[in-house]
Amino acid sequence: MHPDDQIDQKLTPQPAATRSNDGASPERPRGRHAATETARRSVRALLESTPARVALATAVTCCLAGAGAVAASRDTTQAPAPQVAEAVADRALAAQDEAASRSLDRSPSPAPASPAPSASASPTAKPSAKPSAKPSASPKPKKTKATPTRPKPVAGLTxxxxxxxxxxxxxxxxxxxxxxxxxxxxxxxxxxxxxxxxxxxxxxxxxxxxxxxxxxxxxxxxxxxxxxxxxxxxxxxxxxxxxxxxxxxxxxxxxxxxxxxxxxxxxxxxxxxxxxxxxxxxxxxxxxxxxxxx
Known part of the structure; x- marks a missing residue:
């Protein structure tokens, strides 16, 4: 007997279920469906309150659906529905908290500007200035032909x-x-x-x-x-x-x-x-x- 299946139990009493060949109880699908529906409602509320987290909520829903599928294939006794619903609700709340801390609607913070490498620190940097040229020797004075001096006039000549x-x-x-x-x-x-x-x-x-x-x-x-x-x-x-x-x-x-x-x-x-x-x-x-x- 499952506490969340009281209506079905009163109307139609069922004998104790025997395991089928696939190990699934005929009541487990309803319990799983109810737990899944409760989780979906929680996720839907999360999605309506946070439109920007659509991608993350979708990922949580896929995870929950996968968990239900895995639980269906397990050959174990049916877990109490309240525990499943509570676990699903805890997972949804945890996913909501995680989504709040990892919001998709955020702009990347500017990376700290790295200091520009100096020319002297870079191993491939070329020297900024050419080595100073050797001091040129002082130019030698050009030899000019000496202009012949004109003779000083004597004896009354011009x-x-x-x-x-x-x-x-x-x-x-x-x-x-x-x-x-x-x-x-x-x-x-x-x-x-x-x-x-x-x-x-x-x-x-x-x-x-x-x-x-x-x-x-x-x-x-x-x-x-x-x-x-x-x-x-x-x-x-x-x-x-x-x-x-x-x-x-x-x-x-x-x-x-x-x-x-x-x-x-x-x-x-x-x-x-x-x-x-x-x-x-x-x-x-x-x-x-x-x-x-x-």
Whole structure:
């Protein structure tokens, strides 16, 4: 007799049940169904009060149903229905408490931010800065060609005249002309052009080259007023002070015994001037100029 089956017992008394072949009592299904229905009502109340826990309540129902199926297949005597209902109710309450502590309706809490690994702590981190370059050696000063100093004018000459005198002396020194030859050349240029590089008004071509003055003495050009028509050279060559000086020295060295001649006679032997004694007036200044340049 089962306390939860009183109505059935009064209406239809049943003899004591004998075990069937499957070991299940004919009254056990009703008792199990009643216990299962009580559990389902508890679970349904739980589901209605907590909509967000649908998944968990469903899982509890499946567990209870499985437990009933297992109990049906066991070959044991029927457990009292009140105990089954009480056990089911306890399971439901336990499931409710567990569901409350493990709510499905929750947002994941942010994970604590892990400190970013420093560049020095990471074994694969590349060095942040390249090693400092070796200090470069101080640059060596570039060697610049020394600008030849212009000679300081002497004997009342201008800088342009002194520059031309230096060219004449330098060419003579290079040709190894004796000192007296240098003095003769300077005195001759002082008489012929006042130590200025002349172009000729008669030869327009001469004005195409660097010059410092223009003269009108036939086709005479340059420092020594040499004439292209007399075979001294081309206009272009004679307008170059170095070439003109070289041409004068070449002619002087061909004069026999020029070193024993006076300055006037030696210069006249080269120039064939209409005023042969004009060169002597420049001898003293010419010596001072040569002394300053050698």
């Amino acid at each position: 800088q342009a005249q002194m520059d031309n005198a230096k060219v004449i002396v330098d060419v003579g020194v290079e040709l190894k002309v004796p000192r007296q030859g240098l003095v003769i050349a300077i005195a001759t240029a002082m008489q012929e052009s006042t130590l200025l590089n002349y172009a000729s008004g008669v030869l327009p071509e001469s004005q195409n080259y660097p010059h410092q003055a223009i003269g009108w003495d036939h086709d005479s050009v340059g420092l020594f007023q040499q004439r292209p028509s007399s075979g001294w050279g081309s206009v272009r060559d004679l307008m170059r002070p170095a070439y003109a000086a070289q041409a004068f020295y070449a002619a002087l060295l061909e004069v026999p015994g020029w070193q024993q001649l006076s300055l006037t006679m030696a210069a006249q032997a080269v120039q064939i001037s209409a005023f042969p004694y004009a060169y002597a007036q420049h001898e003293e200044r010419a010596r001072a100029i040569v002394a300053a340049l050698t």
